[in-house]
Amino acid sequence: MAYEFKIERTASPKAKESLQGSVFGTRFTDHMFILDYDKGQGWHDGRIVPYQPIMLDPAAKVFHYGQTIFEGLKAYLTADGRVLLFRPRSNIKRMNLSNIRMSIPTLDEELFLEALRQLLVVERDWVPSEEGTSLYVRPFVIATQATLGVSPSHQYKFMIILSPVGAYYSEGVNPVSIYVESGYVRAVPGGVGEAKTAGNYAAGLQAQEEATAKGYSQVLWLDGVERKYIEEVGSMNVFFVIGDKVVTPVLNGSILHGITRDSVLQMLxxxxxxxxxxxxxxxxVADAHRSGELKEAFGTGTAAVISPIGELYWQEKAMTLNGGRTGELSQRLYDELTGLQRGEKEDPFGWTVELKG
Known part of the structure; x- marks a missing residue:
């Protein structure tokens, strides 16, 4: 099925500046994609328009009941000028799982991919070429029906915005320090922890602020029932090298199904x-650190890719990992994964998709 979207080009293109020293996700391209939904009509009126604010009724359900989901993926520029996407079909599959959990109508996979393709064709010149940079892609859905009744919305907007980015953490691929959160709870099995929905991230902000005040980059969440089992970092899944094994928390209903996590598992x-x-x-993990069996740890995610963990703080004690240096496996994974994403290394898994058009 061919999808035709109206395209309205901006009359005032933005200047494309160096990303060196810029904060992740603070710059946006010239255009965005919008698709509307009305009950009884379905998804309709797809269009690419100049990047702009959107107008919503103050009673829109997204403001009151948090009915919204989002995704994150990246486009990369290769040395020979091609643009590559990394596992975009995995993103739309996960997006639809989030839609189902949040009672939002699912999106046709091919429509999603074609909308993304056409928007990237329009914005191709925005894919940055500097080392360590990429074009971050943020698809999302918001409930727009203007009514205060507690029920799923009858109207939605699906949008895609694009942001040229450098490293997610200011440390880059250097080790980050992580605060293990034992008080606050983010999610529990049966809740919405495995959906990529805004409330999961809002639930972590207070703990993140407190961790930042203590000098830590991120929070490592424990399970919400016993407060003892590791789940994930706020923006990443997490892996530990214990002895000769690589261990990661099993997906249990409250942990995000990370696409980078899955990629790392397959690579390992x-x-x-x-x-x-x-x-x-x-x-x-603490016992393994004490015995010397904990060799290294790292987080995985679309934004950070691979982020080595140099320190864990738990129960008033700081645990330094691998001397606070990037571990051998973390570095290998980062090099291989980013090399594959940029078309510099062979892709034995068939994960990269070249932008056509």
């Missing part, structure tokens, strides 16, 4: 590593 198995997806307590 491809390389012959022994990998365990299982319940992992913070006490086990």
């Amino acid at each position: 198995k491809h390389w012959g590593y022994e990998v365990e997806e299982r319940q992992l307590s913070m006490q086990e």
Whole structure:
């Protein structure tokens, strides 16, 4: 099925400046994609328009009941001038899982991919070429029906905006320090923890502020029932190298199904590593650190890709990992994954998709 979208080009293109030293997600391209939904009509009226504010009724359900979901993926410029996307079909599949959990109508996969393709064709010159940069893609859905009744909306907007970005953390690929949160709870199985919905992130902001005040980059969440089992970092899934094994928390209904997480798991198995997806307590990690069995740890996510962990703070004690340096496996994964994403290394998994048009 061919999808035709109206295109309105901006009359005032923005200047494209260097991303060196810029804060992640603070610059946006000239255009965005919008698609409307009305009950009984379905998704309709797809269009590419100049990047602009949107007008919503103050009673729009997104403001009152948090009915919204989002995704994140990246486009990369290769040395020979091609633009590559990384596993975009995985993003729309996960987006629809979030839609279902939040009672939002699902989107046709091919419509999503074609909307993304056409927007990227219009904005191709915005894909940055500086080392370590990419064009961050943020698709999202908001409930727009203007009524205060507690029920799923009958109207929605699906949008895609684009942001040229550098490193997510100011540390880049250097190790970050992580505060283990034992008081606040972000999500529990049966809730919406595995959906990429705004409330999950709002629930973590207070803990993040407190961790930042203590000098830590991110929060590591423990399970919401016993407060002992590791779940994920606020913006990343997490892996630990314990002895000769790589261990990551098993997906349990309150942990995001990370696409980079899945990619790392496949890469590790491809390389012959022994990998365990299982319940992992913070006490086990502390014991492994004490015995010298904890070799390194790292986070994985679209924004950060691979982020080595140099320090964990738990129960009033700081644990330095690998001497506070980037671990060998973290570095290898970062180099291989970013090299694959940029078309510099062979892609044995068929993950990269070249932009056509």
